[in-house]
Amino acid sequence: MTTRSCPKCKGQSRDGFLCYSCVRATKKALDRIADLWPALQETITRRDRTQPASEVRAQTIYGPLPFRDAPSRVAAEVRNDLVGWVRISIDELGADVPRDTIPGLCRALSSSAHQLRKHEAAAEWAESIAGDMARIVRAVDLTDRRAPAGPCPERTEDGEPCGGVIVAVYPVDERVSPWMECTKSDPGTDICGGVWDATEWRSLGPRILARKAQIDGQKARPKADLSLIEWPAEVPAEVTPISIADAAVIYGVPPGTIRGWLHDKRLTKYPMAAGLSTPGRPVTVGVDPEQVARLAAERKAELERVRTRGERE
Numbered sequence: 549m550t551t552r553s554c555p556k557c558k559g560q561s562r563d564g565f566l567c568y569s570c571v572r573a574t575k576k577a578l579d580r581i582a583d584l585w586p587a588l589q590e591t592i593t594r595r596d597r598t599q600p601a602s603e604v605r606a607q608t609i610y611g612p613l614p615f616r617d618a619p620s621r622v623a624a625e626v627r628n629d630l631v632g633w634v635r636i637s638i639d640e641l642g643a644d645v646p647r648d649t650i651p652g653l654c655r656a657l658s659s660s661a662h663q664l665r666k667h668e669a670a671a672e673w674a675e676s677i678a679g680d681m682a683r684i685v686r687a688v689d690l691t692d693r694r695a696p697a698g699p700c701p702e703r704t705e706d707g708e709p710c711g712g713v714i715v716a717v718y719p720v721d722e723r724v725s726p727w728m729e730c731t732k733s734d735p736g737t738d739i740c741g742g743v744w745d746a747t748e749w750r751s752l753g754p755r756i757l758a759r760k761a762q763i764d765g766q767k768a769r770p771k772a773d774l775s776l777i778e779w780p781a782e783v784p785a786e787v788t789p790i791s792i793a794d795a796a797v798i799y800g801v802p803p804g805t806i807r808g809w810l811h812d813k814r815l816t817k818y819p820m821a822a823g824l825s826t827p828g829r830p831v832t833v834g835v836d837p838e839q840v841a842r843l844a845a846e847r848k849a850e851l852e853r854v855r856t857r858g859e860r861e
């Protein structure tokens with residue numbers, strides 16, 4: 549039997565075309581490009597308003613500064629790139645002509661993904677979309693914080709245990725809830741490419757722990773030397789602590805209120821898993837999301853009571 553491989557990641561691909569996890573990553577990058585586009589425009593406007601004079605001066609004194617005009621160049625080149633791929637999908641794959649907006653182009657490419665994955669330039673497509681996203685992220689100076697949580701407990705498309713590592717992604721944009729995603733620990737592994745939103749972490753956490761225990765029990769297998777986080781022993785298996793900042797975002801409660809609950813011992817203080825701390829700024833206190841959810845609900849009811857009482861008086 550011949551083993552076919554994905555033209556981009558060289559991982560397993562049943563039909564030899566772009567693999568499921570590469571398609572998934574590309575679709576996610578397209579979503580991100582659409583999401584980040586307004587921030588990129590804002591960066592361009594802000595620079596145009598505040599920087600032209602100094603830019604001219606800097607150029608005469610120090611010579612051209614290639615990074616100064618990056619955001620507008622990035623915007624133009626990303627747009628060209630998206631238009632180019634959309635054109636291929638229209639001309640060669642018979643896709644519909646989308647609305648000429650960045651979200652429109654991104655959505656069109658996302659819905660053509662299953663034809664594009666079979667195109668001869670599929671690897672180049674995936675590569676360039678990932679590159680476009682990375683360039684926008686750099687241009688607007690955004691970097692999501694990523695922290696490994698442990699081995700993926702899922703199975704791949706082929707029913708094999710997933711070789712991926714689950715990474716918690718904390719977006720810079722605080723309006724976006726953190727999510728976890730299955731990522732490759734090394735290029736050759738076959739992964740499920742799953743994505744879990746913050747509400748699913750509680751059920752995912754124990755499964756990651758169970759998978760880690762299982763791998764640790766199979767020391768002879770090569771997968772056991774994945775670099776995994778150490779989950780603190782004193783945390784009960786059914787609790788997956790999250791940071792105060794994350795709990796504040798997820799449950800819409802000010803961080804100060806959560807700290808108050810910890811101080812009043814209404815909330816249990818857990819050590820944070822080492823891998824989930826901010827690089828350079830260690831998060832040492834973790835809280836049980838379920839406890840926070842309960843207290844947040846009580847607080848909301850209390851605020852509601854206070855408000856209606858205020859209205860009556």
Ligand SMILES: [Zn+2]
Pocket residue numbers: 554555556557558559566567568569570571
């Ligand atoms: Zn691939």
Ligand SMILES: [Zn+2]
Pocket residue numbers: 700701702703710711712713730731739740741742
């Ligand atoms: Zn996985």
